Amino acid sequence: MPKILVTRHLGQQAMTVLENSGFELIVNPEDAAPSREWVLTNLSDPEVQAVCLMHSQPSDKVDEQLLNAANDNLRCVSTFSVGYDHINVKAANARGVKVGHTPGVLDDAVADVTVMLVLMTLRRVGESIELVRSGKWPQLPWAPFVNCGHSIGHPSLTIGFLGFGRISQAVVDRLLVFTNKTQRPRIIYNSSRRRDNQDEIDADFSKRYGVEVRRVEKDQLAAESDVLIVLCDLNPSTKDLVDKTFFGKMKQSAILVNVARGPIVNSDDLHDALTTGQIWGAGLDVLTGEPDIRADHPLLRVKNCVVIPHLGSADYDTRNKMAELCARNAIAAVNGDELLAEVKL
Amino acid sequence: MPKILVTRHLGQQAMTVLENSGFELIVNPEDAAPSREWVLTNLSDPEVQAVCLMHSQPSDKVDEQLLNAANDNLRCVSTFSVGYDHINVKAANARGVKVGHTPGVLDDAVADVTVMLVLMTLRRVGESIELVRSGKWPQLPWAPFVNCGHSIGHPSLTIGFLGFGRISQAVVDRLLVFTNKTQRPRIIYNSSRRRDNQDEIDADFSKRYGVEVRRVEKDQLAAESDVLIVLCDLNPSTKDLVDKTFFGKMKQSAILVNVARGPIVNSDDLHDALTTGQIWGAGLDVLTGEPDIRADHPLLRVKNCVVIPHLGSADYDTRNKMAELCARNAIAAVNGDELLAEVKL
Numbered sequence: 001m002p003k004i005l006v007t008r009h010l011g012q013q014a015m016t017v018l019e020n021s022g023f024e025l026i027v028n029p030e031d032a033a034p035s036r037e038w039v040l041t042n043l044s045d046p047e048v049q050a051v052c053l054m055h056s057q058p059s060d061k062v063d064e065q066l067l068n069a070a071n072d073n074l075r076c077v078s079t080f081s082v083g084y085d086h087i088n089v090k091a092a093n094a095r096g097v098k099v100g101h102t103p104g105v106l107d108d109a110v111a112d113v114t115v116m117l118v119l120m121t122l123r124r125v126g127e128s129i130e131l132v133r134s135g136k137w138p139q140l141p142w143a144p145f146v147n148c149g150h151s152i153g154h155p156s157l158t159i160g161f162l163g164f165g166r167i168s169q170a171v172v173d174r175l176l177v178f179t180n181k182t183q184r185p186r187i188i189y190n191s192s193r194r195r196d197n198q199d200e201i202d203a204d205f206s207k208r209y210g211v212e213v214r215r216v217e218k219d220q221l222a223a224e225s226d227v228l229i230v231l232c233d234l235n236p237s238t239k240d241l242v243d244k245t246f247f248g249k250m251k252q253s254a255i256l257v258n259v260a261r262g263p264i265v266n267s268d269d270l271h272d273a274l275t276t277g278q279i280w281g282a283g284l285d286v287l288t289g290e291p292d293i294r295a296d297h298p299l300l301r302v303k304n305c306v307v308i309p310h311l312g313s314a315d316y317d318t319r320n321k322m323a324e325l326c327a328r329n330a331i332a333a334v335n336g337d338e339l340l341a342e343v344k345l
Numbered sequence: 346m347p348k349i350l351v352t353r354h355l356g357q358q359a360m361t362v363l364e365n366s367g368f369e370l371i372v373n374p375e376d377a378a379p380s381r382e383w384v385l386t387n388l389s390d391p392e393v394q395a396v397c398l399m400h401s402q403p404s405d406k407v408d409e410q411l412l413n414a415a416n417d418n419l420r421c422v423s424t425f426s427v428g429y430d431h432i433n434v435k436a437a438n439a440r441g442v443k444v445g446h447t448p449g450v451l452d453d454a455v456a457d458v459t460v461m462l463v464l465m466t467l468r469r470v471g472e473s474i475e476l477v478r479s480g481k482w483p484q485l486p487w488a489p490f491v492n493c494g495h496s497i498g499h500p501s502l503t504i505g506f507l508g509f510g511r512i513s514q515a516v517v518d519r520l521l522v523f524t525n526k527t528q529r530p531r532i533i534y535n536s537s538r539r540r541d542n543q544d545e546i547d548a549d550f551s552k553r554y555g556v557e558v559r560r561v562e563k564d565q566l567a568a569e570s571d572v573l574i575v576l577c578d579l580n581p582s583t584k585d586l587v588d589k590t591f592f593g594k595m596k597q598s599a600i601l602v603n604v605a606r607g608p609i610v611n612s613d614d615l616h617d618a619l620t621t622g623q624i625w626g627a628g629l630d631v632l633t634g635e636p637d638i639r640a641d642h643p644l645l646r647v648k649n650c651v652v653i654p655h656l657g658s659a660d661y662d663t664r665n666k667m668a669e670l671c672a673r674n675a676i677a678a679v680n681g682d683e684l685l686a687e688v689k690l
Binding site: 008009010011031032033054056057080108109112113115116119120122123125126128129130131132133134135137138140141142143144145146147148149150151152153154173174177178290291292293294295296300306307308309311314315316317318319322323 | 353354355356376377378399401402425453454457458460461464465467468470471473474475476477478479480482483485486487488489490491492493494495496497498499518519522523635636637638639640641645651652653654656659660661662663664667668
């Protein structure tokens with residue numbers, strides 16, 4: 001009887017799907033990350049043909065060690081995440097192990113958080129919450145421009161995206177309703193490479209959104225964006241992509257929102273850019289080194305920076321959909337079917 | 346030469362409008378609220394025909410005392426706000442003094458903050474910011490449903506409004522792009538009274554938004570809303586309107602967002618509703634007693650409540666528009682013209 005290893009209880013909805021698959025389940029009984037040893041030992045069970053695992057659990061890192069520990073019948077590593085930077089996909093595939101992930105189902109949830117962070121950062125809400133909490137509201141001088149932020153409805157705003165996949169497009173759908181009705185915004189983006197039919201692609205986007213949409217090179221993206229949203233993959237070419245040089249080209253009135261992966265933005269350089277007024281503010285759902293972010297982290301001491309703990313996909317509906325897709329990828333693999341969503345390099 | 350009294354510098358854009366009016370200006374020279382005495386003394390100047398004043402400055406309260414101190418030539422009290430609960434409009438009008446305010450120009454800014462607070466409250470962002478700031482991110486157990494909130498894209502969501510004027514309608518414009526694409530949301534609202542042609546009005550709204558929109562009585566609004574947004578005027582009939590009884594009818598999964606005036610929601614009852622799990626969360630841009638809210642205010646110690654310091658209209662573009670409208674109302678009055686926006690009871 002094939003078995004599916006589950007490193008963390010996936011919620012009732014997805015567990016029911018797994019139970020109904022007819023396969024035997026080995027489920028981490030704790031409501032906590034298992035030990036690395038627990039994962040490796042169970043993976044060596046020759047009947048384990050698929051494993052459902054987590055992005056942010058050190059025990060679940062799919063590296064050479066884990067793949068060497070796994071039995072030869074393992075067909076699938078199914079991660080409960082869209083990102084797969086914790087998985088050595090090439091090494092897995094070389095052993096005939098498919099990698100499943102959960103794209104698509106979290107686009108809306110991440111887009112919601114992105115728009116929220118754009119508004120929070122433009123309006124300096126992190127700073128304001130702290131002001132209220134620390135009892136300084138009574139001392140807040142009232143005046144016409146005290147505590148003011150920038151408006152998302154500012155005329156002719158330029159909204160920039162680093163990465164222009166499904167989530168970025170879902171963000172555009174949402175952001176446009178907030179923007180100026182007469183002097184419309186402009187969307188610029190940078191994607192990994194210019195396509196041969198780039199002009200045609202951009203014309204299609206422009207038509208779909210009713211505003212100018214255009215791919216630009218990184219320097220232009222940095223220089224012209226009023227709101228810069230990071231939504232690209234993390235890979236060697238995007239690590240530290242937003243660094244000192246990049247910030248040096250940005251507008252002083254611009255904001256940065258990172259909802260992708262921490263290391264795409266260099267934390268030290270961001271700190272300098274915020275404290276020297278090189279940019280106006282930042283909103284971060286992700287941060288290099290997370291979750292190991294201590295209270296004395298320099299970016300937590302910067303007023304014009306708001307940090308939330310990787311909440312992008314954190315709503316019940318979305319997590320249930322991710323869990324179910326994670327389960328169905330594993331089941332499909334054991335059945336010898338195509339995965340519903342496979343990482344293909 | 347008629348004079349216009351200005352109790353607080355209105356920013357360069359509006360001050361230029363005032364300077365170009367040809368009238369003499371008496372401007373509070375301090376970047377702070379003037380004394381009450383300064384306001385009263387200057388108002389007694391027989392050439393002062395209009396005063397531009399502030400909502401949240403105790404010196405500027407337009408009561409019998411202020412009206413008695415004013416000279417007989419005063420034609421207009423022009424407030425830099427849409428709300429006029431600091432002005433005794435009836436008493437002013439009885440003396441032939443018109444009251445100007447700044448509606449319309451802040452609708453978009455307040456609607457932006459409303460949507461932001463809805464998202465923040467559904468996703469428990471206030472609590473998460475505090476978790477990060479206090480250094481607890483490293484201890485946050487990672488699990489599929491830890492730190493999860495509710496989704497604005499939940500199927501068949503019911504969005505309720507207390508008050509359904511221009512700002513509420515601007516909120517609907519924005520919120521609908523976030524909602525479920527197949528199982529569409531429903532909008533219900535309560536307004537002060539049922540109109541004779543209410544069904545027709547609601548049919549028009551439903552057509553405009555492409556979802557069901559319907560006026561309901563308060564009990565139904567409380568019972569059926571998943572997201573309840575307070576956007577009505579503060580007046581004797583709405584003070585404490587959202588109280589223990591109201592909360593008692595709400596869903597345990599519902600959230601409350603108040604972006605109108607603090608006293609519409611009873612703070613003690615809200616505190617009880619949040620701490621006993623009668624409702625799921627609250628997002629407040631306004632709070633009874635503001636700005637005198639100390640760090641030990643009970644609502645600041647409740648995890649599922651996020652409070653921001655009355656930022657609704659606080660963006661530079663909007664404040665400049667409000668200042669200009671405030672200036673133009675005063676100038677119009679001195680010229681003997683209709684105000685651009687007059688409070689009419």
